[in-house]
Amino acid sequence: MQTRILVVDDELSMREFLTILLEREGYLADAAENAETAMAMLETNNYDVVISDVNMPGLDGLQLLERIKSDAPDTAVLLVTAFSTAEQAVEAMKRGAYDYIAKPFKVEEIKVLVQNALEKRSLKRENVRLKQAIEERYSFSGIIGKSRKMRDVYTVIEKVAASNVNVLISGESGTGKELVAKAIHYNGLRRDKPFVAVNCGAIPETLMESEFFGHKKGSFTxxxxxxAGLFEQAQGGTLFLDEIGEVPVQLQAKLLRVLQERRFRRIGATEESSADVRVIAASNRNLEEQVREGNFREDLYYRINVVQVQLPSLRERPEDIPLLVEHFYHKFVQHPVQGEIVTNDALKVLLEYPFPGNVRELENLVERCLVLGDRTITRECLPSHIYNNQIAQAGNSQEIPTEGMNLEAYLDGIEKRFLLQAMERSGGVKKRAAQILGLSFRSFRYRLAKFGMDD
Structure with a gap:
């Protein structure tokens, strides 16, 4: 697109001189005899550069500059005057002028100033574009991360969003499974239709069938x-079934039928309704293990698991922590500080912490720091368990008794306590408990057996 420049001067000879000069340089040049006319022209046209006289009847050049920077901040403004003073030049630069030139000026001088203004404007736009590109590269519909594992997740999301296949999202609590489900929906073929989310674990078992399929008046007390049930509410769109592992086995059969036949029946109804719904399911449980244990139907598992998105825990992608901290900081702070938003000491502590609650825990931590402290995240605002974790307390807070100690028995006690805590946190799922402790499944089973806990 050809560069467009507006010349504003109350002297006809100067307007004509500058417009002819600029047009010879290959620019589109318009002219206005005063600031009021210039403002009207700026409302209907996009100008890359404005060259304005300072001393004009009515609004002067400095007032015009303020209006331009308010309404079109990306436009470069070059001020020209026959009565140049140092104070006026300083004021012009403070208000956002690109430069300030005194009459009479040389032709080459004005050419260079215009060229430099355009280059600076282009560079500024390129910086904005690159920043947006970086943000887009490291985030996907609100999901933040630049790690290899997260880039792999983005790739899968982009592929499955363009289809209608059912998707299973697996990952620990707090990893952002609903965000991924929304990313798939809002970047997919059904983006203009409803996105309905439900936590299956929060629905009483006696009401679950009615929640899913709806009911007719009088069909039960x-x-x-x-x-209308969830399938009707999501008609044409996406139904996100979070914690699908909580659905009781007897209802899983009815859910399977809907996914196979794309039809369902309200409780108490005689007629069936169609179910044009894409199902995205999620679980923090190991559904394969639940299938082996008989708690989840194998045929339903394969029906919902056409494509699986495996979300990494935060401890598997610590390089994303600085990005996430910055993201949550700007979410909670309207007027950020100039300079660092998190101190090096605080960031070091965060990078070493395992974050059992994942991204959700980090978000809560950032919000807590900003509520209790100032607008910078420091080590002092972090709760003590973040930097004094249980392992450090167990290993460092004790001293050798004067009478001596049984080191092996002491270490066995610590190991057994952490094995029990991992099993509690994982809900008894051994593979997940092993992941929490950073152990292989085989090593975890061996340690359980050592203490007679592998029943």
Whole structure:
């Protein structure tokens, strides 16, 4: 697109001289005899550069500069005057002028100033574009991360979003499974239709069938009116079933039928309704293990697991922590500080902490620091368990008794305590407990057996 420049001067001879000069240089040049006319022209045209006289009847050049920087901050403004003073030049630069030139000026001088202004404007736009590109590269619909594992997740999301296949999202609590589900939906073929999310673990078992499929008035005690279920609410769009492992086995059969036949029936209804719904399921449980244990139907597992998105835990991608801290900081702070938003000491502590609660825990931590401290995240605002974790307390807070000690028995006690805590945190799922402790499944089983805990 050809560069467009506006010349503003109350002297006709100067307007004509500058427009002819600029047009010879290959620019599109318009002219205005005063600031009021210039403002009207700026409302209807996009100008790359404005060259304005300072001393004009009505609004002067400095006032015009303020209006331009308010309404079109990307436009470069070059001020020209026959009455140049140092104070006026300083004021012009403070208000955002690109440069300030005194009359009479040389032709080459004005050419160079215009060229430099355009180059600076182009560089500024390129910096903005690169920053946006970096942000887009390291985030996907609100999911933040530049690590290899997260880039792999983005690739899978982009591929499955363009299809209608059912997707299973697996990962620990707090890793952002619903964000991934939304990214798939809003970047996919059904983006203009409803996205309905439900946590299956939060629905009482007695009400789950009604929640999924709806009911007719009078079909059971308490059914005082017709009610649409989740499949009807998500018609044409996406139904996100979070914690699908919590669905009881008897209801899994009905859920499987809907996914196979794309039809369902409200409780108490005689007619069936179609189910044009894409299902995205998620679980922090190991569904394969649940299938082996008979707690989850194998045929339903394969029906929902056409494509699986495996979300990494935060401890598997510590390089994303600085990005996430910055993201949450700007989410909670309206007026950020100039300079560092997190001290090196605080960041070092965060990078060494395992984050069992994953991204959700980090978000809460950043919000806590900003509420309790100032607008910089410091080590002092972090809760003590972050930098005094249990392992350090167990290993460092004790001294050797004067009478001596049984070191092996002491270390066995620590090991057994952490094995028990990992099993509690994983809900008894051994593979996940092994991951929490950074052990292979085989090593974890061996340690359980050593203490008679591998039943």
């Amino acid at each position: 308490g059914a005082v009116s017709d009610r």
